[in-house]
Amino acid sequence: MSNLKDAFRNGKAFIPFITCGDPDLETTAKVIRAAAENGADLIELGIPFSDPTAEGPVIQGANIRALAGGVTTDKIFDLVATIRKDVKTPMVFMTYANVVFSYDAERFMARCCETGIGGIVIPDLPYEEKEEFSDVAKRYGVDIISLIAPTSANRIAMIAKEATGFIYVVSSLGVTGIRSEITTNIGDIVKVIRENTDVPCAVGFGISTPEQAQKMAAESDGAIVGSAVVKIIEKYGRDAAPYVGEYIKSMKDAVRKA
Amino acid sequence: MSQSKGRFGVHGGQYIPETLMNAVIELENAYNFYKEDPDFNRELTELLNNYAGRPSLLYYADKMTKDLGGAKIYLKREDLNHTGSHKINNVLGQALLAKKMGKTRLIAETGAGQHGVATATAAALLGMECVVYMGKEDTERQALNVYRMRLLGAEVIPVTSGTATLKDAVSEAMRAWVSRIDDTHYCLGSVMGPHPFPTIVRDFQAVISRESRAQILEAEGRLPDAVLACVGGGSNAIGSFYHFIPDEGVRLIGCEAAGRGIDTFETAATVNTGRIGIFHGMKSYFCQDEYGQIAPVYSISAGLDYPGVGPEHAHLYDIGRAEYVPVTDDEAVNAFEYLSRTEGIIPAIESAHAVAHAIKLAPTMSKDQTMLITISGRGDKDCAAIARYRGEDIHE
Numbered sequence: 001m002s003n004l005k006d007a008f009r010n011g012k013a014f015i016p017f018i019t020c021g022d023p024d025l026e027t028t029a030k031v032i033r034a035a036a037e038n039g040a041d042l043i044e045l046g047i048p049f050s051d052p053t054a055e056g057p058v059i060q061g062a063n064i065r066a067l068a069g070g071v072t073t074d075k076i077f078d079l080v081a082t083i084r085k086d087v088k089t090p091m092v093f094m095t096y097a098n099v100v101f102s103y104d105a106e107r108f109m110a111r112c113c114e115t116g117i118g119g120i121v122i123p124d125l126p127y128e129e130k131e132e133f134s135d136v137a138k139r140y141g142v143d144i145i146s147l148i149a150p151t152s153a154n155r156i157a158m159i160a161k162e163a164t165g166f167i168y169v170v171s172s173l174g175v176t177g178i179r180s181e182i183t184t185n186i187g188d189i190v191k192v193i194r195e196n197t198d199v200p201c202a203v204g205f206g207i208s209t210p211e212q213a214q215k216m217a218a219e220s221d222g223a224i225v226g227s228a229v230v231k232i233i234e235k236y237g238r239d240a241a242p243y244v245g246e247y248i249k250s251m252k253d254a255v256r257k258a
Numbered sequence: 259m260s261q262s263k264g265r266f267g268v269h270g271g272q273y274i275p276e277t278l279m280n281a282v283i284e285l286e287n288a289y290n291f292y293k294e295d296p297d298f299n300r301e302l303t304e305l306l307n308n309y310a311g312r313p314s315l316l317y318y319a320d321k322m323t324k325d326l327g328g329a330k331i332y333l334k335r336e337d338l339n340h341t342g343s344h345k346i347n348n349v350l351g352q353a354l355l356a357k358k359m360g361k362t363r364l365i366a367e368t369g370a371g372q373h374g375v376a377t378a379t380a381a382a383l384l385g386m387e388c389v390v391y392m393g394k395e396d397t398e399r400q401a402l403n404v405y406r407m408r409l410l411g412a413e414v415i416p417v418t419s420g421t422a423t424l425k426d427a428v429s430e431a432m433r434a435w436v437s438r439i440d441d442t443h444y445c446l447g448s449v450m451g452p453h454p455f456p457t458i459v460r461d462f463q464a465v466i467s468r469e470s471r472a473q474i475l476e477a478e479g480r481l482p483d484a485v486l487a488c489v490g491g492g493s494n495a496i497g498s499f500y501h502f503i504p505d506e507g508v509r510l511i512g513c514e515a516a517g518r519g520i521d522t523f524e525t526a527a528t529v530n531t532g533r534i535g536i537f538h539g540m541k542s543y544f545c546q547d548e549y550g551q552i553a554p555v556y557s558i559s560a561g562l563d564y565p566g567v568g569p570e571h572a573h574l575y576d577i578g579r580a581e582y583v584p585v586t587d588d589e590a591v592n593a594f595e596y597l598s599r600t601e602g603i604i605p606a607i608e609s610a611h612a613v614a615h616a617i618k619l620a621p622t623m624s625k626d627q628t629m630l631i632t633i634s635g636r637g638d639k640d641c642a643a644i645a646r647y648r649g650e651d652i653h654e
Contacts (some may be wrong), residue, residue, distance in 0.1 A: 037501050050551040051420060053429045053539065054436070058417060073549050095272050097536040102550030122275045128262055131535075157275075173277060174437035175288070182651060198489035 002118030002143045004165040007042035007090045008200040012214065013222030014039060014252040016229045016244070017094060017204055019046040019062035021071025025079050027238050030034040034245030039252030042166075042202075044121065044224065047076055047095035054123035056177030061234065080115040092119040092145060092165075097132065105133045109140035119143035119165040122150050127159050148193065149173075149200075150184040152219040160196035167201035168195060169220060177227050180205030186219040210254030217258035225251060267576050269569035272452040274432075274539045277440025281439045286454040293461065294327045294368040305350045309383065310340045312347075312465065316473035316630075317332045322600050329483065329623035331616060332493075334632045336469045336494060337605060342633030343448060344494040345376035345468060352464035353380035356443035363387040363442045367431040367532075368425035369396055369490065370561035370608060371403025372635050373447030378412035380445075388412035391430040393402065393423040396560045399643050421554045424490070428538055448491025449568035452521070452539030456568050470630060471501045478628055484509040484619065487632040488611040489582065490562035491644040492571045494634035499580060509581065511619075512571060513611040515557035517583035528557035528567040528630020529575050529582035537565075542572040556649065589614040591647055593636060606635030607644065 048063040132193040143165025204224030213223040292298040315335040336344035368374030374390040383386035394416040420426040487495035489512035514527040532543040545553035545565040574580035593614035
């Protein structure tokens with residue numbers, strides 16, 4: 001079992017997403033520390049992929065910048081290993097199936113285990129394909145995070161029953177990115193999840209403001225924010241850490257009220 | 259327990275976001291129902307025969323045969339179909355299926371523009387809305403097809419992400435589909451992507467070999483010794499191979515785009531240079547680096563300029579049933595010119611890859627052997643680009 005449950009012991013969780021290596025790994029290290037110091041309960045670290053089909057333009061841009069800067073899966077594991085010496089905040093990876101597959105799933109999970117990565121979000125690995133990695137992940141105590149979408153309907157119970165770590169509830173149709181309004185009835189989805197599991201669930205996709213985060217966290221166990229964090233890093237580049245820290249503090253304060 | 263579906267050996271599957279899962283399940287259920295439905299099949303046959311112009315000819319290329327001095331060469335003339343390529347076979351099937359499913363809108367990716375034109379055509383005919391995603395680089399090298407799609411009432415969205423070619427058009431079409439599922443069918447153009455697409459597209463393209471097998475038996479009284487087709491994602495190739503797969507004496511040869519050569523980085527020969535991976539919804543062979551980053555592939559042919567190959571081809575390769583050979587830009591352009599001069603048939607630059615391999619293979623075969631080459635499309639769209647390749651600047 002991973003340590004991901006710890007992320008949900010501090011009230012409603014705030015979960016920022018950071019693309020590793022955008023614009024370089026030194027900045028990523030500073031941003032991770034700033035996130036941890038300012039109340040992030042769980043940090044989602046993106047391993048960039050050349051063709052991120054589930055991402056909107058903001059995170060696509062981060063992937064391109066990171067890969068252009070020469071980041072690789074190995075360099076990211078090295079970064080996490082270093083950070084882990086002083087940052088105890090639970091962490092998960094977010095990446096695409098081919099990144100794990102081509103690294104060799106066994107080797108990938110072994111390094112996750114060594115570096116204290118508790119889980120992996122893989123947007124192109126639905127329930128039907130999770131056996132691609134689930135057995136080896138389980139052996140190394142890494143949770144494959146299940147995603148549930150607004151279109152999941154009759155699939156929610158089936159997915160929730162086998163979920164471990166936490167459940168990632170996708171707030172809206174479409175790709176990642178900032179949205180002015182989230183129209184999906186999250187409460188209804190969470191209700192079905194709750195009937196089937198005690199695994200915590202956090203909502204992501206489209207959240208950028210403290211108000212949205214508070215609303216989503218009120219209906220679940222936490223809020224996940226990607227594009228809004230990545231935008232700050234895009235804007236401030238190597239100087240982004242304090243700005244990300246400040247943003248995360250405001251978001252954590254908001255979800256605390258939920 | 260989860261159950262992975264749509265496997266060809268280890269390849270295939272459904273590696274897509276959860277948001278799309280119910281949509282592909284709905285598609286699979288609808289397809290399984292309608293493929294057995296006599297009314298659906300009657301309507302589709304009617305469209306294929308009286309709108310698209312099927313069956314397509316099997317033409318004996320006498321001059322080419324004599325010139326090469328080996329195997330008898332037959333051309334399966336998919337270039338004569340309405341819209342000028344094999345793409346219409348699949349599109350009419352999928353568009354009709356989408357209409358039966360109550361969808362009112364088709365989206366599609368396109369490389370050379372042939373699939374986009376076919377989708378725009380079917381949408382116009384069946385009264386559906388149509389949006390086509392096309393790499394910006396391809397909109398420039400295939401400007402005529404962009405105009406054709408717009409003329410047919412489709413919206414063409416140039417894709418600027420990544421390498422701005424076919425793979426990025428597929429990614430963008432997938433992103434668009436995730437955003438709007440209710441009324442929209444993603445009319446995928448090749449035997450790729452998540453299950454059930456590789457199976458659906460293959461079944462609709464299998465009409466090629468259903469006809470050609472009967473036609474060659476009629477003409478020669480025996481099966482061919484080799485069947486050749488170009489392979490990008492592989493839809494015309496799987497259609498050309500499918501009914502010959504059980505005929506073990508028939509060599510099945512897929513001709514991949516080697517671009518500037520398989521020993522260079524400027525290639526799109528996936529089976530020859532790629533590794534197994536997971537991308538665009540499927541497990542198959544992909545051109546990629548050691549960390550699984552998809553490679554920026556290259557070919558003169560916008561339709562073959564794709565870093566992956568359909569999962570059924572990957573499987574046919576694994577089990578040794580089909581061979582996949584690389585053909586360079588230079589060889590393809592030479593073949594484009596050769597077929598034009600020798601037989602008076604201007605092939606699509608994609609199809610010219612198959613012709614190029616035939617030019618090498620036919621002389622090594624005996625005169626009592628036969629080979630069948632699928633001419634997947636017509637080459638009018640390529641004339642300006644080939645002229646440029648030869649250093650001549652013509653204005654369309």
